Amino acid sequence: MARWTAAVLRLRWLIVAVWIAVAVAGGVLAPKTIDALSYDFGLPGQPGYETNQQIQQTFGNGGATDPLVLVVSLPPGSTVDQPAVRDQFAAVLQRVQQPGWRTVSVLNTAGEAAALVSSDRRTTVALVYPPVVEGPAAYAAALPQLTQTVADAKVAGAPVQVTGVEALVEAGGGSDRPIIVEIAFGAGGAMIVLLLVFGSALALVPLLMAGIAITTTFLLVLGLTTFTEMSFIVQYLVGLIGLGVSIDYALLVVMRWREERAAGAGNTTAITTAMATAGRAVLFSGVTVAISLLALVVLPVPFLRSVGFGGLLIPLVSVAIALTLLPVILATIGPRLEWPRRRTAKSGESRLWHWIGSTVVRHRVVAAVLAVGVLVVCFLPVLGLRLGSPQLSAIATGSGPAAEGYRTITDAGLSPGLLRPVEVLSATASGQLPITIAADDRVAAVLEPAGDPWRSGGQRIAEVVLRTDPSTAEGRATVEQVRALAVAQPGTSAGGSAVEDADSVTAIYGNIGWVLLLVVAVTFALLAAALRSIWLPVKALLLNVVSIGAAYGLTVLVWQEGYGADALFGAQASGTITVWVPLAAFSFLFGLSMDYELFILSRIREGHDAGLATPDATVRGITFTGRLVTSAALILFLAFIALSTVPVVDVKIFATTLALGIALDATVVRGVLTPALVALFGDLNWWWPHRSRKARHSTASRPELEGSVK
Structure with missing residues (x-):
């Protein structure tokens, strides 16, 4: 490390110029990097994913994207069975219906429509499958359009509510909040800690290293997006884990440099010693972090692989900065940053930790x-431990319209499974599949609407509504049973978000033992x-x-x-x-x-x-x-x-x-x-x-x- 340090200090101005250029480029192009990130959670090769892809390609909607749900809760004295009420509800659905949209309600299903109506006959729902778009919100166009369409609609004087998984996620804030908000929060907390540690302007050095590491990593992620999809979650990992890791590495080197200077060493000697000890530890630590992320990189799951690539870049870039730019900073302006000086700066020892250690x-x-x-x-x-998507009750919080619509459904005794049905895709024109699945007492209904939106290219779809949330233990068992019954029929398979959840466990943890052993x-x-x-x-x-x-x-x-x-x-x-x-x-x-x-x-x-x-x-x-x-x-x-x-x-x-x-x-x-x-x-x-x-x-x-x- 001594020869490395000498070479770095000899080329100090070149190193500074390169890092400034890379950091500025990364900062300027950061918005482009974020725009290039993917929101796909696909599982290529898994049966549920492949079925969902086939559903989307054939029908233009559905599959892994759950439906939007229209909810009507009638006032006392009115029921869904009254002709005037049915006519008004039909008029609402007619306003909603557009080419390519699939809609199922008590008015058009050939299945067990009782699952769509509460026992008191006053609350009913309709499942709506609009087209899906790429991006953080699958229904970015359809949800506001649907909400506006039914905004002034009434059924027997009752408003029409819009809910569904996508609506609940959007109401919770979605995933489109600028990453700079979280970085600023994390940097503020880090600055307080660094000021307490250093008590001088030296606290700015680790933060500077972190800023350069983050923007540089964003630039590298942009390069990776030209070869592979990178998940939107990578931006949060780069911004926040990058903040912490790069500060940690800089903190280790700076503290050792400070300790050597307090012991009487000259600045260059202190830097050389710090790099030979703390710098060496940083090198091994960064490589260790990178190696640990191999568990994600080698998995056959694109989303997690991209998280692994992004996470792997964080420690490597942080190490590169700590071993090149940081010693240059300490050699040029380090001593001047020790202002105002404190007595405790003279020693790296801690009386508290000496007592704890002893x-x-x-x-x-x-x-x-x-x-x-x-x-x-x-x-x-x-x-x-139970693995799966969060239960609907966890995302249906607050007092927004989507959460209120969900509570209307559950308060009326209807199944929360309406928001996440299993979609059964069949290549047969007819068969016993709906009857077979409906015989399971854990299934609330098998809905099989008639009409072109539900039949295309020789394929037909049936909606299987569970009695419980698919993310519960009972729900997961029912999903597996429905899938087993579906694949037992020739030319039939099961899809939907709940089925893809089950595939996720297999894809991620199926052969994880060998990966972790490596x-x-x-x-x-x-x-x-x-x-x-x-x-x-x-x-x-x-x-x-x-x-x-x-x-x-x-x-x-x-x-x-x-x-x-x-x-x-x-x-x-x-x-x-x-x-x-x-x-x-x-x-x-x-x-x-x-x-x-x-x-x-x-x-x-x-x-x-x-x-x-x-x-x-x-x-x-x-x-x-x-x-x-x-x-x-x-x-x-x-x-x-x-x-x-x-x-x-x-x-x-x-x-x-x-x-x-x-x-x-x-x-x-x-x-x-x-x-x-x-x-x-x-x-x-x-x-x-x-x-x-x-x-x-x-x-x-x-x-x-x-x-x-x-």
């Missing part, structure tokens, strides 16, 4: 048992080389798994079970954890948590190599890195809190998992369990086959050392 090491067994106990308790809820093996090899130890990487990997499992458990409590969801997010329990969240959270947390482990262990290793006994080296390592790790973790935590403000339930769940994982990792795991286990295992930490052979050779050549090397 206490943990002194009571290492008790500390390890207590920490493991806390993590096990946090982990237990994972045993009840990630773990490569990470182990990298950490073993970095730490020159066998046991330390094993311990680090085990702690990562335990830490991530505990984060999953807390996420299940908050989102699936609803403990704190309302207080923290003003939301109801989702009832499920979004299918892709556990794997995506694992990929990010695995790498980010390993960052902190590597920072701490590298400093402990440094103390041990300097001649300290393992317990003393552990205390010293925690003394110098405890404040750094907690500050870095707090910045990342605030970035994830900013991410949780994105008005998309899936992203909120993902951000919650990341925030909880980082909080647990930086406190219970790295602050207590890591030093306790290092102290507990003593010399075993430093076992390294190559070093053992050298030690045996040294002992054999020096008889006086025999018996002293163990």
